[in-house]
Amino acid sequence: MLVKDYKPILMDGAYKKGEWTLENYLKKGGYEMAKKVLAMPRDPATNNVPAMIDEVKKSNLRGRGGAGAPASMKWGFFDFKSKKQRYLTVNCDESEPGTCKDRVIVTYNPHLLIEGMLIAMHTMGIENAYIYIRGEYVVEFEHLVAAVAEAYKAGYLGKNVLGSGFNFQVTPHRGAGAYICGEETGLLSSLEGDRGYPKIKPPFPVVEGAWRCPTLVHNTQTLSLLPSIVRQGGETWAKLGPQKSPGPMVYCLSGHVKNRGLYEAPMLITMKELVYELGGGIQDDLALKAVIPGGSSMPVMKYNGSYVGTDGKEKTDSLDMQMDFDTLLANNSLLGSAAVIVMHERTCMVSACYNLVRFYHHESCGQCTPCREGTGWLEKLISRIYHGKGKPEDVDTLMSVAGQMSGTTICLLSDSCAMPVGAFVTKFREEFKYFCENGKSMVKDAIPL
């Protein structure tokens, strides 16, 4: 199968002790691509490298942080006219439940990220960059710091890098435990030394970001893909995988599969291949019930029968669905961060939904009423159902509260809670109803959650 022939780029060297060093990276041809880009001329009017911006455009690279926005679009909106400083910020906050890929890149392949950053910095005319890494990742931070120190010593960072006349400075910045700092504007508030409060967009960070200067924010994985784009050329790179979702993706497979883990693959892989081939099938050979395909914020897929959609039509979710950005969107879900959470038949969907709602309520920063109160009401409602005190009308109330939380807030955390709740209730309505009417789960031998 295609996936087996694929040679990983991001997960290269993963879990090998000592693999992270500059010496090893140089042996693999490391920093050659940064050298190539540093030799490309910058346009003095905009202080950027048009040829490299063009390569990224040709590559069709889409951001790996969750939204799947084309990188070239973000770069295209960057305010090159501004006379202010420019910044690059790497999002290594990685707190979306189910997601755990960036930490492996940072621990085992940190120079790949640094080379990607160098490429982005030279291309965009940026001299200062920060890597925002979540506070819980201590060993990961240690590796990052060690690699950045090596890069400074070897002259890949610092003053007049490789004789280019440009200074490139990178500072790892440690967070301290807050999911909302993964949201790009929350991240910037936190970087500035404040509470991680998201800010209203527009202005977008590429126009007014860190310290109100143009700032490029990318996920760790997105930037780590840049060296391979330079190596292969944008056009060739774009040929791996579906036309609109090219390049490798790291799928984080968790929950009830036999072989959980990180799988780097082109986005041609289907849900079935992920769960049954790479994942080795369902734990204890039980039946598959549901899969969250892209991190906890994304609508769940139902695999134990059909359901009535919000449009009143009967639907079934397909296991043959290809795991790329557009196919998932067409199937009323999203690929998000490609964190695939698998649930078997003994999982109670009311309990699973309760768990997630508690998470979002805990992580809401509290700035917007629909989010702060909405996540709280949802938690109270589901808690009531879960504790056997639900009323029949609670199922509709859940949908109505969730329905009022979308599109009315500063950031998308509110939607990230409303979306999965909407999908859980719509697709597993009979379970919610049963729980309300009988005061207990419809699932036999449900595992405790």
Added chain:
Amino acid sequence: MGFAFNDEKRKQFDWLVTRYPTKQAALLPALRLVEAQAGGVSQEAMDYVAGELDLPPAFVYGVFTFYSHYRREGEGKHIVMVCQTLPCALKGACQIVDAFKEHLKLGVGETDAEKLFTLKKVECLGSCTTAPVAQINDDYFENLTPEKVRDIVLALKNNQMPPHISNGPSLEGGCKQWMPIVEAYPEGK
């Protein structure tokens, strides 16, 4: 009792301040330095940091309390953080919490009288493919079972290195914070 950075932390702090266009931006890292030096962030230390960064103390408290991962003063020497979010829950996080409660003889959110342990339930630790997971101080313990929990707690109670640490290859000598970069690139702006 007042707080002041020791020489090594002072060196890092002075360097950190040069890394950002504003002094305020060094606040989160500075609190990390306090934590590493004192084992917890006290009000005196926050006042000290506020003074160093020309910030109102109330602002510093506000920022500090927004974040859940800093060590608070009065917490145990070992902070046990058990992940309870869905991917961990699916793999038995409930049993792991119960095992810690049993072996530590503590409820969630409690600290023992000797201030050796604090037990917390936390949200996704970013290690979902190796669930269930707990973090104790800087270390991750993955693919936990109630038996592993028993052995870990026993070792910590006996002041020994706990078994089953699984957060990959830690570098020698523990986390030196930003020191390696300070040494590699000491010059300021």
